[in-house]
Amino acid sequence: MKVIIKRWHAVAQWRWDTGVSSDDGDEEGDVCGICRVPFEGCCPSCKVPGDDCPLIWGECTHVFHMHCLLRWIGTAASNQQCPMDRRPWVTAERKVKNLVPGAGAAAPSAS
């Protein structure tokens, strides 16, 4: 017998590829360290998740909602450091350049 699939209506969820947990284990614990909302949710100032509320990767391997991090970096208290490890924030170019060109350059110079 041969089974021929004519059409398959399937259902899938999209996930951010955070690169770290490369294989799809249980990713339930993946929340933004700033707003505590899951990455696949959206930051407190957004209503729609995904491309409209993207993630930002640091060289330090920490990941945040981009909007959350930008807001953090904009505060005086941040000293433009990663809120998790207090190392100077450097955006990992590899990931973010596809999403928001120029974000990596703009972030550190917030006044």
Add this chain to the structure above:
Amino acid sequence: MATDALRAQVASKWQESFTRLNQNEPGLVGLLNFSQAWNIARECVRPRSLEEPDALTQYEKPTFQASFELLNKCRRLPILLETFLEDMRKRFPVIKAEMDQYTLDYQRTSDTIHILNLVLRLLQWYQKWIPRPELGATLQSAFVLSFQTHIFSSLSPTFVRGFKELCASTLPPVDSDTILPEPNPKMWEAFEILGLLDRYENIIASVAYEHIETYVLTTCAGHWSESMLVHLRKWMADKIVPWMMLMYGRTVTTTNDAQSMLQNVGSRFDFHMAKTLCDLRTQEIFDIIIDFPDSTGALQDLRDCLHRVDQRAALVHALRKANQKRLLHPGADTRLILTQYVATIKCLRIIDPPGVLLFKVADPIRRYLRERPDTIRCIVSNLVGDEDSGDSLVDESEPIQPLQQSELEEYTDPNWEPEPVDAGPDFRANKPSDVISTLISIYDSKDLFVKELQVLLAQRLLAITDDNSEKVEKERRNIEILKIRFGEAALQVCEVMLKDMTDSKRINGHIQSHKESVIHPTIISKHFWPILEAGEISMPGQFQTFQDEYAKEFSAFKPDKKLRWLPHMGTVHLELQLEDRAIEADVPPLEAAFIELFSEQDVWTMDQLITKTGLSVDRKAALKALLTWVDLGAIKEVSEHTFKLLEVAEASTAGRELRAATTSVVELPSALSIQQQQAEQMKLYWKFIEGMLTNLGSLPIDRIQSMLRLAQGYDQTVEQLGAFMEAARSEGLVITRDGMWRLNPK
């Protein structure tokens, strides 16, 4: 001496009396005149038998007038009156005997003609005996009083009964076909003269009241579509007022008198008519609400009657009782209760716009609905216009407006009015709000509805298997409308779900154009869709390959994202190419996974298949999936829970027997034949039908069908229902007559 003095005194008195009687005539002439006058006068007023000639024929008018004058002068008229009354008393037994005879005749024949004859006979006696008016008012009124006293003391309860019946027979008949009896003014005159009208006023009124009641009940019961009050008032004006005029109007001479009489008596009759109609509609209220909007006339009547008659408490009581008995019980479907509740809201708004009655009636319904597990789902599916949720609870005409949840009274409201007197302490002056707001306010918060809305929307969106953007657009329009009700923020999640639908289509379009695939996925945002039923299947063989390929293409298109399949969801359209045939089917993923495994190996046990597809599949679901293929003739069960691929089709009978054997063990309805399923389904609905017929008496088939359509999952046609009812009839459960079905009483 004392004796002398006494004698002198007596003598003087006698002399005085004599002088008066003798009227200063010479000798005894005066006394003789007096004696003659007395005799004439007494003969004039003597109660005669009916056959005797009248006094008038015996004496000339001047003669008896002179006699009376003489008696009057001598102050002897009071004595004459006494004598006359005494004569009457002595003669009355003759009349009494006649009365008894007439009464006996009536009692024997029940014919009111005897009562009429009795009255007319009494009138004859009355007219024979009444003193001539020329003899003065005193004499006449004394006679009337005495005569009536004699009559009334002689009338028996039987007469009263007959009298009432006689009065009733003069009323216009209730059915318009019978001709109105010829009015008999003479009879009413006799009643009036003999004092029967005054004495039996209450009885006559009760005749009219009972007549009005009968008429109202026969013409109005069950007639709800139009207002009957107008018709009833016309009937009263045409038929009852003329009758009233016969009875009460005889003494009326001026139009002013007539008007005040009509206002007085007429308003009492009108009140009685309104009360009768009000009572009737109160009794019928539950069914009137069921029939709404076809029963608008009855509701308007009830409103008008309630202005006239204070029966509001009775109405509330009756409706609450009917609801308790016929609506708020386990046999009633939630959708039916909701429908009736909404109709109740609309109906009571007509009757009582301030909403006091509704508040009192609605409370138990709302409390009951709150206890029901599926109330929210019912309301929500109605909101989203679910095709099989029966009649819409919401009028298309009703404007869509935001939910009104303001519990606090608005003191700045310029239209504020004091609460009605019977409002009660708990009454919240709820501003006339729309039906949906009222339904949602059954619960303390609207959040439950929003959650349910999300679940329902998710189910409906995921059921769209064919990239049909028209269907998505329809849901979007729906959500736009619901946003007006629930607010933008509450439905944000739904917004994301809809966006996922359009994004999926766009992404799929891109991927297909890049590398064609049989998979067309709906890609959802994890936290924005309700938690969907769990289930993990690892898809075997080519399925796995297709999944992986598509996921790779997706990540190429969206480098920062990856796909995580929810393999238990969705539908597969596939074709099995076997040696002698091809089988095409739309199946759930588990079915697809299983048959894919059969393409690798001919024989599988169920446990092996479960192991191959990831262990988390439950046995019931696995069996169901296998039976799907058994039904389609692709595989067969060779020993318990061991299945073999049928490369070559087998005779269908063998398969059928086996299937019957299998299903009898596991009782899986989805594997039953269509007819069996229908029979099973109808059995399920029998308790609804039984409940309906218990509550509503008899119903036509269309009505049963429309009520069943409100039941969860009911999808039978009216023809199928008819066949079922016929079957129920042959089992003696129901009987049918004139197209109406009712329960067999025995």
